[in-house]
């Protein structure tokens with residue numbers, strides 16, 4: 575049978591304890607939610623601010639559906655640009671204080687579509703080794719030369735830019751704003767320094783910083799005060815914003831160029847009105863309910879302190895993403911499985927999502943977890959961590 579080799583590979587994954595069954599959520603994405611029929615404390619979603627179920631967002635989706643229907647009917651460049659799509663882009667551009675914005679179907683499409691559109695063979699990309707898969711795919715699609723620097727190593731990035739200086743072609747320096755597996759923040763001021771020194775384009779993917787870092791969740795550019803120094807800011811609408819989508823903010827010409835050349839924009843249908851209306855409402859909530867972000871950070875401090883106090887290795891996290899690094903993928907998956915049995919859902923993550931030997935369980939708190947829920951989760955971590963010999 576022609577697909578037998580796939581079955582063989584799956585068998586190997588099972589033997590290695592790396593096979594993962596999809597956990598199925600019944601009901602809403604809440605801080606305590608029902609996965610696979612079991613009620614658990616949910617430390618696995620990216621629903622940072624609880625906006626997935628915010629009444630105002632839900633109402634916006636329903637109202638837009640009633641008024642405008644359930645689908646856009648075409649790609650943006652043919653007949654699929656609705657008034658509401660333009661309004662959302664204008665709203666995000668104002669929020670980020672940039673000239674313009676383009677919304678994509680997902681953050682993945684935003685990254686991959688943008689990098690592939692603005693660079694070509696002969697150009698050079700300088701990329702952090704822990705950048706997101708969508709950046710890596712965009713780099714590959716562009717056919718530019720990809721040069722990877724060790725995580726957050728600005729001196730190494732500078733060296734690569736220096737080496738590329740005599741070569742023709744455009745240079746792009748690209749980094750996640752917040753790294754999705756480590757939860758640490760990119761050293762943007764120093765990255766901007768070297769990008770400027772060598773005339774490189776500076777691009778930041780703020781998927782995990784949108785709605786989390788900076789004033790009212792404006793992201794790492796705002797957090798670090800590097801306004802005007804990052805040419806291309808990517809954000810997601812799928813995480814803290816609560817719905818689905820990705821966006822690119824920058825100059826009017828950058829956005830106009832992407833309207834003409836970004837392939838997900840040209841060849842894939844735009845969002846239904848409900849998604850777009852939901853995102854519009856989410857940006858209003860970011861401005862009007864800053865207490866959500868404050869609670870997110872209170873909860874972040876609480877769980878980090880708790881996990882570290884128990885003796886877990888939480889790496890270099892500085893954000894609501896707190897990894898519990900255990901080493902072997904098998905151990906990470908065992909930890910995740912036992913936590914789940916004891917009522918805590920934190921996903922195990924191994925190679926190739928993280929480097930080999932750095933497998934982990936990743937926790938993400940949200941603004942809507944109560945201190946009691948988080949303490950209960952810590953108690954389970956303590957018990958299971960000792961049982962598996964991860965902590966004393």
Ligand SMILES: *Cc1c(COP(=O)(O)O)cnc(C)c1O
Pocket residue numbers: 680681682683685706708750752754779781782810811812813818819820
């Ligand atoms: C999740 C994520 C994306 C993709 O965003 P989606 O909107 O889910 O497609 C891109 N970059 C990073 C760093 C992410 O964590």
